[in-house]
Amino acid sequence: PFIYREVSAISRPEILLQLLWIAALPGAVAYYMWNKAVSIVGSGTAAPYSNLLPVFTALLGYVILGEKLGFGDIIGGLLIVGGSAISTIPRKPGNRISSNT
Known part of the structure; x- marks a missing residue:
C-alpha cells in the first residue's frame, strides 16, 4: 500500500x-x-504442503526479522500443521465409497 x-x-x-x-x-x-x-x-501428495506457506512465513519472520507471534498466530499455525498432517494420513483400502449408484 x-x-x-x-x-x-x-x-x-x-x-x-x-x-x-x-x-x-x-x-x-x-x-x-x-x-x-x-x-x-x-498433486495429491503435494497439495497439503501448500497450506504450510503462512506457517513458514510467520516462523521466518519471527526468526529473521524478530516479529512477534501472537496467540492467534500460534493457534492458527497449529491448526494448519494439524490439518496438513491429518490430510496426509493414508486411508484404509476398505473405507472407500463406491461411486456405482
Whole structure:
C-alpha cells in the first residue's frame, strides 16, 4: 500500500530494476521448484504442503526479522500443521465409497 505514495522512487531506473529483481527472480525460482516437486510426487501428495506457506512465513519472520507471534498466530499455525498432517494420513483400502449408484 505504501508504494503508491512513493511513485517518484519507482521512476528511477535503478530502483525499478531492484524491485523487479527482488519480485521476479525469487518468485520464478519458487514456482519452478514447486512445479518440479509436484511433477515428481504428484498433486495429491503435494497439495497439503501448500497450506504450510503462512506457517513458514510467520516462523521466518519471527526468526529473521524478530516479529512477534501472537496467540492467534500460534493457534492458527497449529491448526494448519494439524490439518496438513491429518490430510496426509493414508486411508484404509476398505473405507472407500463406491461411486456405482
